[in-house]
Amino acid sequence: MVLLSLVATHSDLDLETVARLSAGSSEVAANVLADGKPVSGAVVLATCNRVEFYCETGADTDVEAARSAVVAEIARQSGLDEQLVSRSFTTNTGHDVARHLFSVGAGLDSAVIGEREIAGQVRRALNVAQQAGTASGALVRLFQTASRTAKDVGAQTALGGRGLSIVSVALELATDLAEDRDWSGKNVVVFGTGAYAGATMALLRERSCANVAVYSSSGRARTFTATRGGTPLTEETLPAALAAADVVIGCSGSDQQVSADRVEEVRRGTDKPLIVIDLALTHDFEPGVGDLDGVDLITLESVRLAAPEEQAESVHQAAEIVTHAARAFEEEQQARTIDTAIVALRRHTMAVLETELEKVRSQHGCTGPAREVEFAMRRMVKQLLHLPTVRARELAADGRQHEYIAALEALYGISLGEPAPTAAEDNCPRQSEPGEAASA
DSSP states (O other), X not given: OEEEXXXXXXXXXXXXXXXXXXXXXXXXXHHTTSTTOSEEEEEEEEETTEEEEEEEESSGGGHHHHHHHHHHHHHHXXXXXXXXXXXXXXXXXXXXXXHHHHHHHTTTTSSSTTOSHHHHHHHHHHHHHHHHTOOOHHHHHHHHHHHHHHHHHHHHSXXXXXXXXXXXHHHHHHHHHSSOOOOTTOEEEEEOOSHHHHHHHHHHHHTTOOEEEEEOTTSOHHHHHHHHOSEEEOTTTHHHHHHHOSEEEEOOOOSSOBOHHHHHHHTTTOOOOEEEEEOOTTOSBOGGGGGSTTEEEEOHHHHHHHOOOOOHHHHHHHHHHHHHHHHHHHHHHHHHHHHHHHHHHHHHHHHHHHXXXXXXXXXXXXXXXXXXXXXXXXXXXXXXXHHHHHHHHHHHHTTOXXXXXXXXXXXXXXXXXXXXXXXXXXXXXXXXXXXXXXOO
16 A cells, blocks of 8 residues: 655645646546556545645556546546656655645645645545545555644644635735725625635624625525525626625636626726735636726735745744654554454465365265364464564564565465455364364
């Protein structure tokens, strides 16, 4: 079992490219698990400034084939050139997979260091994969450990203690741009009903903003506002709400962008200043909106540039927690792998033993001499397995478990991907060793 991740983020790419790579990302996980492909599990983490694909494959030799399969599927879903897609993604394997995801979940890799939304997005990514049936056992453990690590960072450090997030920084920017810093009398229109829209509604309430309207192209605004407050909008009521708005916040990532012409049209006849906050990865508003008279546009790039630096000590403490958690996870994975190898060798050896014992029983029956032979043979096999078992754990502790697994395949033809052999049934009771309970 080998984990790998393909990562494209705001740190290496412009957000427009990240958005294009994320197109159709929800379909990639299911499609790369098709028959004949080397991927046995997949989870997709797509946020406003990153798209990451976490996969499981059978062995180190399958990593490149797995990566190629994922890249090809991303290219097919996004419509981008396959070579461009390949160049856009950084690939992590082994210990680096856990370390990167744990850093992401803890907010260390965010545009706003210590942001709190990302931990929830990591949990949701796993939930989506589990519901779709694409999350393997190893990936479930990886993402669950990432969530626990994020909680540890939150509990043991001051990182993000001020509750900073993408949304909160964007609202602070809007406050600085506004003529009136008081939100209680502002008219706000929110596009979208997802996680960022929910976080936006909560932060608007903290600012005593009571006049909030919500629009969803999918028609979910009424359900969304029923539990979070606000006024649901329809296609018919949206233009009037936009005309009266002081702030418009895009969180939907809809395929249909609001054009500059559309905004200009609904604002015709008013000189009221308007602040547009576009938090959607694929942009809810055309960039030209920011060129309109009386309109200020805040984008994710604006947020990234305005995000305050967290205290160096808090970041260092969080990084230490992440490093320790990643190391512990890798050691656990190595132990699981070597335990599987030890069990495979034992089952192989015991199957050979049972075959030979069956010959003894066929020739001598369940006589006293036959029982003595069985006792001696079982004791011998137990002694033979002791040193390989000890050596297996020593190699695993050094991160060299792959050498042991390769030796099993080379010497005995044992492949960990094969089902365990079924031992032959005994024709007479098994002879117990001293101090061991007898079993039938």
